[in-house]
Amino acid sequence: MSKTVALHTLGCKLNFSETSSMARLLEQEGFVKKDFDEVADVYVINTCSVTDNADKECRYLVRSIQRKAPEAMVVITGCYAQLKPQEIAAIPGVDLVLGAAEKFNITQHLKDIAKTGEAKICSCDIEDVNTFTASYSKNDRTRTFLKVQDGCDYNCSFCTIPMARGKSRSDTIANVVDNVKNLAATGVKEIVLTGVNLGDFGKGNFGGKKTEETFFELLQELDTVDGIERYRISSIEPNLLSNDIIELVCNSKKVMPHFHIPLQSGSNKTLGMMRRRYKREMYEEKVGLIKTMMPHCCIGVDVIVGFPGETDEDFKETFDFLHRLDISYLHVFTYSERDNTHALTIKPVVPVSVRNERNKQLRNLSYQKLQYFTQQHVGQTRKVLFEKQEKGNLMEGYTDNYIKITAPYTATWANNIVPWTI
Ligand code: SF4
Known part of the structure; x- marks a missing residue:
């Protein structure tokens, strides 16, 4: 048996x-x-x-x-x-x-x-650990998550991922394209490109050989593969999000107008202590360029609250920065101590109750941002990829720019792209 x-x-x-x-x-x-x-x-x-x-x-x-x-x-x-x-x-x-x-x-x-x-x-x-194994999810959800990169060469002071996953390494463009063609042949419509530090795609070794490929070139190639209708970039560091990539997304019919860009803090002092590789001015510039080229683009932001040394003024700087930035939603993380990280040496530690209060304030802000972003699209017709699962008599799907739609269940819409007036 x-x-x-x-x-x-x-x-x-x-x-x-x-x-x-x-x-x-x-x-x-x-x-x-x-x-x-x-x-x-x-x-x-x-x-x-x-x-x-x-x-x-x-x-x-x-x-x-x-x-x-x-x-x-x-x-x-x-x-x-x-x-x-x-x-x-x-x-x-x-x-x-x-x-x-x-x-x-x-x-x-x-x-x-x-x-x-x-x-x-x-x-x-x-x-x-220096091998790369391509992975993808299938049959579990409507969207497929395709891993194209692993590991990270950065050393952000709060993060254990480089210790858990090792140095940056990637698949080759040729292998990714093959995987994508195979997925297309099985009826997959949307692929989410996934990695630890996607912007560093092509950096490091593949099978012992150094590759000179870039994430921009990967997107260029994927844009030409028949069968797949949508790609999403799961997340990309602001300093690795080049203007070329933004322009490609703007001109592409397949790479969706949706970026998830980790900010982590809106205070340059805190960004320095976190060992992030950009200042908030660069972040603001990228968001400005995206929204000028694609006013409908959805922008998600990761942010950490309660990092050691984050004063009330530092947090206010983060809050005000995010408040005025034209972004669509936040993923808010409460800082928590991790063994063997440099952040453990930074003082003073922020009390847990203060961390939680800051988290609450940013989650409220995120709710307002998402409401505002959605409201801007009311009356527009956008393409929705509906998911397979039936929930009660309803089904869910996402527009190109990641607005969640709930509709009465219609079997022919499952895993299909349908024009939908918001
Ligand atoms: S936070 Fe992201 S970029 Fe920084 S070390 Fe961790 S995985 Fe790398």
């Missing part, structure tokens, strides 16, 4: 695409996929280092597995498994911990392991 496997993702779109790829590898070996709340022979949890309480979440999930399937094999992988393998291995019920270089060898590792009550750790130093 076939073995069964259930997988669970914590964290970002990159992890989501990697979990999908691990699932495909396991299915190719004969495993049958189950939902995570069902009984299975093997459970895989793909962890995140950015999520608060990654260890608590992991413990909670492992306990829930032990209750429903005490004999099942439990595998933990992902960023947290790379950063804290011993800690993960000590969780009762964990059988196998796979580091960054080993997650795509999961089928081999499962052949070599038996349930002994002791967790086996398969991990190496992150400096030795």
Whole structure:
């Protein structure tokens, strides 16, 4: 009888695409996929280092597995498994911990392991991780997340991602185009290009060879592939968002008018302490250029509140900066301490209650920004890609510029692009 496997993702779109790829590898070996709340022979949890309480979440999930399937094999992988393998291995019920270089060898590792009550750790130093494995999500959602880049060469003082994922490395343009053609042949309409630091696409090695390709060139090539109707850029650092890329998006019918650009702080003093590679003036210039060329463009912003040393005045600077900036929504993160980061040495620490209050203020601002952005488009007809899932008698979709639409469920609209008057 076939073995069964259930997988669970914590964290970002990159992890989501990697979990999908691990699932495909396991299915190719004969495993049958189950939902995570069902009984299975093997459970895989793909962890995140950015999520608060990654260890608590992991413990909670492992306990829930032990209750429903005490004999099942439990595998933990992902960023947290790379950063804290011993800690993960000590969780009762964990059988196998796979580091960054080993997650795509999961089928081999499962052949070599038996349930002994002791967790086996398969991990190496992150400096030795230099391979790139393309991943994409499929059949899980209407949009497909395609990983084209991994790792990061920056050293932002709050961030553990370079320690969990290693140096920047990418796929080649030729491989990405092949993957995109294959996805198009299976009916995929929209691809979200995903990476840790997408703007650095092409930097670093691929298969031991140095590539000289750029993210701009990748977009140029993808624009010409038949079959795929939409691309989105998941996120791009402001200093790597070149005017050429903005112009390409403006002239492209396929790359959607939607940018997600991490700002993190609107205070130059805080940006310096965060070791970010730009000043707020550059950010403002990029937003200004985008909105001049594409007034309908959606712009999302990541921002962190309560970074050490952030005074009330610094926060007010961030708030006022975002208030006047022509952006569409915010993703607000409350700063939390991470082991082995430079930010731990910066004083004074902001009390948690103040961090939470600042978060609340920016979430309110985000709500107002999104209302305003949506209001500007009322009466316009825009193209909506409707998702497959039926929710009650309703369905959801997104316009080209990422306005969420809810409509009565119509089967023929699922995974199709429909003109819609907002
Ligand atoms: S750019 Fe900074 S925040 Fe983003 S992954 Fe790299 S180090 Fe982390």
